[in-house]
Amino acid sequence: MPQKTLMLGNHAVARGLYESGVTVVSSYPGTPSTEITAAAAKYKGEIHAEWAPNEKVAAETAIGASIAGARAFTGMKHVGFNVAADPFFTASYTGVTGGLVAAIADDPGMHSSQNEQDSRNYAIAAKLPMLEPSDSRECLEFTKAAYALSEEYDVPVLLRLTTRISHSQGVVEEGERARRELPDYQKNAAKYVMMPGFAKLRRVEVLERERRLREYAETTPLNSEEDGCPEMGVITSGAAYQYAKEALGDKAGYLKLGLINPLPTELIRRFAAKYKKVYVIEELDPIIERHCKALGVGVIGKELFPEIGEFSQSLIAEKILGETVESRAFPEAVPSRPPVLCAGCSHRGVFYVLGKLGVMVNGDIGCYTLGATPPLSAMDTTVCMGASVSGLHGFNKGRAGGYESKAVAVIGDSTFMHSGITGLINIAYNQSNSLVIILDNTITGMTGHQNTPANGLDIYGEPAPAVNLEELVKSVGIKRVTVIDPYDLAETELVVKQELEVKEPSVIITRRPCALLKNYQKKPPVSVIPERCAGCKACMKIGCPAISVSGGKAAVNRTLCVGCGVCGQLCKFNAFAEGE
Amino acid sequence: MMNNTTSVIFAGVGGQGTLLASRIIGRVLLDGGFDVKLSEVHGMSQRGGSVVTYVKYGEKVYSPVIDKGEADYIVAFEQMEAARWLNYLKPEGKMLINTQKLPPMPVITGAAEYNADIIGKIAASGAAVKSLNALELAERAGSARAVNVVMMGALSNELGFGGEMWEAALSGCSPAKALDINRKAFKLGKEA
Known part of the structure; x- marks a missing residue:
């Protein structure tokens, strides 16, 4: 009897990849899709899995693997497909050699996203078949069905997930991995070189394929x-x-x-x-x-x-x-519990300084978007991955230079690798005196700690060549690059002020690992010396979850505090003592 | 409404280990031969925000979501989260509450106050309540991080299932170095 296990929808998709004989998986992390690729990496030796710098690179990698004859996969969140859409719209014309499937995870309710777009619109626009499972068991089965469909109809297949499917666990029966021979590579320019002469012919094929898929829709057991x-x-x-x-x-x-x-x-x-x-x-x-x-x-x-x-x-x-459910209510309002930057988060000091200076902040996508929330409240915009950098350039051009000493972009290291670098090239090339702050916490934080091209580790945690951010920034034409420690508020403020004033593009890299990383060097928790504490609440301005005020004095939660010492720098009365 | 499933909510704060708790109970229910669905939310809300896990089991489970007024049990890992989720309890449902308080940011900054006498107010609403100091019990077991397992011990009294099933789940889901602590924590929660 096949083994029954309880599996996350995303893990069931990964199991489906394994059972389909998939050998290449390339993705960029994004909630709620991340666990598919993380789980596919557990089949090391049978599946090559990787974190790519962004979804477009990941999609093109999967397309290349398919052309090579392998079964290939890329997974992303809904907005990730905006980035990957370009290759997929044309892969619809070329079709596949090995089966090619892309999972797109929508986020109705925006649990962890900047918009609520419905990816089914893409399937219609790109003329690609799309499957939608309704539980973990179907996540596995539909993934396998998608590969069969992809090869039978010579088409990339989209698998639509939603947060509730991706992040619910259900009972799944595991099967065996399909054995597949890799076919010999055969050049076929008319199928794979999409210049007008060939693409016009493929366009006819696409329409004919869609007609056949409509017939298939009438009889498929998927419905x-x-x-x-x-x-x-x-x-x-x-x-x-x-x-x-x-x-x-x-x-x-x-x-x-x-x-x-x-x-x-x-x-x-x-x-x-x-x-x-x-x-x-x-x-x-x-x-x-x-x-x-x-x-x-x-x-x-x-x-x-x-x-x-x-x-x-x-x-x-x-x-x-017309039925409603009876329920009792708590008799009074309960304060909300919004997400916050963690105790010891290396982003905190930067946002405190930016808030203090009152500059206009172009934000980006990651944990540090929480810098927009009180009490830090230090963010003016957040649109999409990379938009902080290119948006700052546009903002400065739009204000005709008048804001160049009053506006910055903040972007995480992983997001900078994803699509910040192209915006920085534009700043250097089209010259705005823009100040870009790269928040380098050595990891993709928000989605649960995926390695990046800049941290020297691959998806398996094995050593990999690391992009040197300083050298990269210099190589695109930025002459001023300063690396600072965001735990040092005085240095952070000094350097930010100085770089805002210079009359050329500038980059500050704030470097401290994410405080949740296993190898983070925690210090003993700080403590408050009650006789020195004046109860002025200056330490509350950084929104650290480890600090509260009780009985008119500051108090430190010793379980949460990692001893970063940022709070102590705000205290005029030296009321914080380093832990021992 | 068709509902012959049992519904359990774990309500806590990001970082309290609700994910391990759901792994343990998932294993017990699967071994018990039930259809099971567990639903959790990852991503941004995990950064110290309210987190919730829905656990549903029975002969056949459709929706992975538990709605207002549908939970047979709510396991609250923190007092204010118990208050927040009270309206999800069935009229005849029961709350298991860890008396630990974790003030959220609006309380820390002084923009709001932590509600007083939460457990008394929940009991006054007519809900069955069992409260325990899971943090103290976890510390007694050897680690403040075992609050989640203490709460599973308390829940085991309500759901039944044999002790050997919980033991199998505990040993199957705990990291080796935490197993002894987790066994103690489970026992203390069960006896509380």
């Missing part, structure tokens, strides 16, 4: 029907299927779509004809709903259900059955 009470039919997919099933049970019949692009036509018409009322239950955009309405099938969708956030069984029970 399944469950008969139920003739009063109500539900067309749904992914996590929404589970919510609907729990809310409505056998009060409804279901058409569960596993292949969500292209969508079936006759299947939907036949299903809808059996029921008095048909609901489309889908999170985010009304994609299935629009398809149904275009077919002339009367369905109820977004007039009832929101286009925003995650669904749940209660939402569906309330909207369709």
